[in-house]
Amino acid sequence: MELMGKERDRLAQRSVRFVGLAGAVIALLCMLLGGGVEPSSWVATGPGWLLLALALTAIERSGSVAWPIVGLLGGTAVLVALLIVEPLPLGEGVAVGVAALAGGAMPAFALVLAAGAGRAVVLGLATVSSVVLVELLTGGATLLTPYSVAVGLGWLMFAILGYWLRVSLLRITGRIESIGRAYRAERQASEREAQRRQNARLLHDTVLASLTLLAHSGHGVNADAMRSQAGDDARLLRQLKTSSVPDSAVTILNAAEPVDETPLGHTLESVKQRFGRMGLQVNWHGSARLLLPAEVLDAFLRAISECLENVRRHAGVPEAHVTISDDEHVVRAMIMDQGVGFDQALVDEGRLGLKESVVARLQEVGGSSRLFSAPGSGTTVVLEVPKS
């Protein structure tokens, strides 16, 4: 937030230049147009004007208190020179110009002086001296001419503006910081949500499969089966939306009773139904409770699903068994079929449809897969993932 303070100071400095130069130009114009200034006055006030112009130009790039002091000394020098050279009280035109200088151009510096005790002293001194000088320049018989009052009020207004610039930004800083905290929380939540949705790969796999079928208008698929699958997928998506399971929490699954009310239970049931519709009966066995982080669980179930797809395509039997068990360290799934089997020596594992990405993902979460098969005696795949 110190950056903000810096930008505020720069804004104040820019404003001093804008207001101060405008005031100085107006003051000069008034004195020129109003006539009545002795030529010798221009010589006497010249250095003061130059100092003022220099300070007003330089202040944009520098926050040093030296520039306001130089500028104010310059302005004061102009007033003092007029006091010495001009016949008093000043004529109306010149008096107006003096008021513009002392009540417009010089108070512009108040924008950077309403801060801290040291600067406030400079501010106070400058205010008093310019009011007194203008009073001496314009005052006749009466005390307090409109000019000197206007000059005092000019100083007052710019001091208020400078103070406001300083204080209100401090006040806002607090609010912006709390908005910043809200941003951080929102970003974290958004990140978790994206991760959770992306982790739900098994779900997205089945959704993508359905969408792909629908992209071909659903031709070649039994309409009832298609509708029922679409209904399942829509329900899963709805559950993903409302699920309060955060990514780091542990998902509990009782494999013996797959259809419980967790999204995961539905996912398992949905896997079963999907294969059922495609002609493969999947039987779940085992009563182990799966206590796995969501990410591991997803990789695990995806691998199981991929193995079942393999059985459906190659085994030539209408039934597969999935047994889930666990021990202290790992959760294990055994996918068995009594199908045709194959000679492991002859078939490259890579061709088995156990997609590399799935194996890789399983390995990514610290899991492993093993495959046992022989011609005529079915196939067994063992998948293991660590519990923690």
Next chain:
Amino acid sequence: MSLGIDETTLTGIGGRTGVGRRRVRTRSTIAARRVHSAGVGSASPIVLAAILCGVQVFFGVAVLVANWSAHPLPLLAAAAWAVLLFAEATLAVIVSYNGERLPTGLFVFFLTALGVAVLLDLVSIWSVEDIGGYASASIGAGFALLLTIAQRRRREIVIAIAVLGVALLAAILLTTPLTAATLPSQLIALCLACLPAAIGLYVVGGFRAIVQRALDRVLVQSTIAGPRLAFGMLASEELARLDAAAEELLESVADGRRPLPLDAASASRAATIATELRLHLLDGRKQSWLYHAVSESEVLGPTVRLSDPHTLAGLLDQHQRDGLLTAVWLLSSELQRSGISISLGPVRPQPPGAPQDRRKLVPIVIEVEGSSRGGVDPATWDELSKVGTFHDSVKQQVLRVEIECWVADPAEA
């Protein structure tokens, strides 16, 4: 860039049911916060304006009273002040009870009242042939515009100032003989009527810009606490949106609202959603915090080009990230119109004989066009030294900073 892909594919299904609109809403929530931020900055200007107006009213009325006997129609001038004060009081009360908002109807009423006050004031002094010397409520009307600066658009205020200035100028030209004696006070009167609101616009405009940038900065700053790679603020909303679109489609198939086989439009919608969903599920969609910081920021976005093909920015620790981001921020705010390019990597191998301390060297190069070393905020160098040791050079108006940034080796982490 991946962001480009989904921008184009998204237009494929925008315009039909909710899909396209949802995205707009995503943007607009950020926009809403930014608009709300304008409220953050405008809370107190009206109090300030009221104080400044009060000071001016005090002076204006005092001068009128002092000149009462010399004034041709003092009662009319007093009536002008009465109208002005009534308008100011009404505005101040309603605005402060209305959550700092100034509805257009009230604004128009206020301007009309100001117009009436100016008219009464000018009519009352028409005969004296010295508008500048006698104008009082007319100048008060110029100060009164201060009350509306924080609540209304800049353009509206500028027009109001211009109308007031032209009215005064016309009155001066029509009635006042311009001589050396009268000219200065005419000039001052014009400036006193028009300059306060102009200065107010200048200051409040700058103030708003600061608040806006500070908000942009806290938004960007929130990226540095992120993991090495992240999806970014918009990704989860987009994924949720796609899931919702898929859900809607599948549901309508399930309950028969869309009969099978699907018509061509629905089929192509299914294909589009599937394609986008696949794109969104790819791991490669994750980007480094620096990418998100640059793409989400309104300050950095237009000026900074980031080249980080191996997302090495993610390896920087929080202290380094903070330094890099702040330095780039300072550079871009200092030199708003020039381009800044940041490139990271490739990772350099450990020099032979270097201690094997499990760290890697990521070279970072920042190039700033149209800049010299002197034009850079000195704080930038402090921030850069948080990132690593650096050296800078200027060649053909391009400032080039090379940083040697040591990071923990991700393979060892």
